[in-house]
Amino acid sequence: MIITDVSVSVFSTTTRRHSDSAGHGHPGPAHKVQQAMLTINTEDGHQGYSFCPPEIVRPHILEKFVKKVLIGQDYRDRERLWQDLAHWQRGSAAQLTDRTLAVVDCALWDLAGRTLNQPVYKLLGGYRDKMPAYGSIMCGDELEGGLATPEDYARFAEKLVKRGYKGIKLHTWMPPVSWAPNVKMDLKACAAVREAVGPDFSLMIDAFHWYSRADALALGRGLEQLGFDWIEEPLDEQSLSSYKWLADNLEIPVLGPESAAGKHWHRAEWVRFGACDILRTGVNDVGGITPAIKTMRMAECFGMNCEVHGNTAMNLHVVAASKNCRWYERGLLHPFLEYDDGFDYLKSLSDPMDEDGFVQVPDRPGLGEDIDFDFIENNRVQ
Numbered sequence: 001m002i003i004t005d006v007s008v009s010v011f012s013t014t015t016r017r018h019s020d021s022a023g024h025g026h027p028g029p030a031h032k033v034q035q036a037m038l039t040i041n042t043e044d045g046h047q048g049y050s051f052c053p054p055e056i057v058r059p060h061i062l063e064k065f066v067k068k069v070l071i072g073q074d075y076r077d078r079e080r081l082w083q084d085l086a087h088w089q090r091g092s093a094a095q096l097t098d099r100t101l102a103v104v105d106c107a108l109w110d111l112a113g114r115t116l117n118q119p120v121y122k123l124l125g126g127y128r129d130k131m132p133a134y135g136s137i138m139c140g141d142e143l144e145g146g147l148a149t150p151e152d153y154a155r156f157a158e159k160l161v162k163r164g165y166k167g168i169k170l171h172t173w174m175p176p177v178s179w180a181p182n183v184k185m186d187l188k189a190c191a192a193v194r195e196a197v198g199p200d201f202s203l204m205i206d207a208f209h210w211y212s213r214a215d216a217l218a219l220g221r222g223l224e225q226l227g228f229d230w231i232e233e234p235l236d237e238q239s240l241s242s243y244k245w246l247a248d249n250l251e252i253p254v255l256g257p258e259s260a261a262g263k264h265w266h267r268a269e270w271v272r273f274g275a276c277d278i279l280r281t282g283v284n285d286v287g288g289i290t291p292a293i294k295t296m297r298m299a300e301c302f303g304m305n306c307e308v309h310g311n312t313a314m315n316l317h318v319v320a321a322s323k324n325c326r327w328y329e330r331g332l333l334h335p336f337l338e339y340d341d342g343f344d345y346l347k348s349l350s351d352p353m354d355e356d357g358f359v360q361v362p363d364r365p366g367l368g369e370d371i372d373f374d375f376i377e378n379n380r381v382q
């Protein structure tokens with residue numbers, strides 16, 4: 001049960017996703033990027049794995065923090081190991097981030113599942129083995145036939161309905177799109193999609209994250225007319241009072257926080273402060289599966305749903321272990337990309353979706369990622 005080593009393999013992988021100046025993804029030509037696989041080894045020959053950008057587990061982070069906390073410890077003590085690693089953050093000169101906590105915690109959960117031959121969500125306490133997915137569309141762009149007009153969004157929404165999705169979330173246009181942000185255009189895209197999918201289909205929006213209170217209110221009022229299920233991150237999430245003001249002034253549920261720091265502790269303050277109607281968590285946002293589950297259970301105590309941010313196996317298992325979460329966020333999607341092609345370093349999808357729009361948790365141990373170890377070794381750069 002004792003952890004004997006923690007290592008990182010950096011490898012080259014091909015993607016068509018390109019990040020803009022705000023970090024949002026858009027389609028582009030296939031290009032090589034580097035990805036890291038963190039491996040935790042135990043004395044009895046078991047491994048746990050997790051993936052992240054290489055900088056999250058760069059040598060300084062691995063040697064100064066991760067190995068110091070993990071090596072020689074019982075891998076089953078995930079709560080203590082998470083607390084010990086989180087304790088290092090304050091004095092790390094902001095070098096030890098929640099993303100590192102997340103990748104370590106995920107590898108520890110994967111290790112437990114692989115060792116016990118059980119899927120992680122069963123170790124968390126399973127609630128369901130399949131759940132509905134909403135199609136989470138990429139931010140708008142200025143690509144001909146992409147997501148450049150309200151009609152483009154409507155056409156893509158029709159395609160997603162045919163694929164089986166029972167819900168769709170629009171990320172609307174944001175800088176660096178030349179004329180964005182624009183509330184009127186956001187509402188035109190939402191109206192076009194509502195027209196395309198009909199009055200009873202679940203629609204949500206994830207808007208420009210820095211609207212003023214006045215713009216966010218105008219957007220929310222327009223969405224109320226269109227019967228949207230929630231409005232997400234229209235304001236800077238550092239302003240708790242602005243979100244309370246917005247939630248107090250809108251009927252449409254306000255959902256958050258996604259990107260705010262502070263893990264499950266700060267999300268408790270959002271609930272306490274009445275800053276949202278639906279809470280949000282995400283494995284990468286709060287520092288792992290361990291704090292994501294804590295956030296989910298805390299929301300349940302207040303009779304609130306908590307929607308999980310992001311795709312991939314780690315978030316899927318949190319959804320599968322929770323009742324007060326309606327959806328799995330499957331994305332990000334774009335007309336120019338085929339999401340079901342997956343990643344070249346995984347032999348199969350971690351989130352396969354059937355034609356009825358349900359994602360089935362793969363019946364594989366741990367996080368269930370079908371890792372192509374030969375691909376990783378053959379494309380290893382470090």
Ligand SMILES: O=C(O)[C@H](O)[C@@H](O)[C@@H](O)C(=O)NO
Pocket residue numbers: 022023024025136171206258309310
């Ligand atoms: O870069 C981001 O903010 C995320 O990719 C984001 O666009 C998306 O994952 C999201 O907000 N989902 O709710």
Ligand SMILES: [Mg+2]
Pocket residue numbers: 206232233258309
């Ligand atoms: Mg979001």
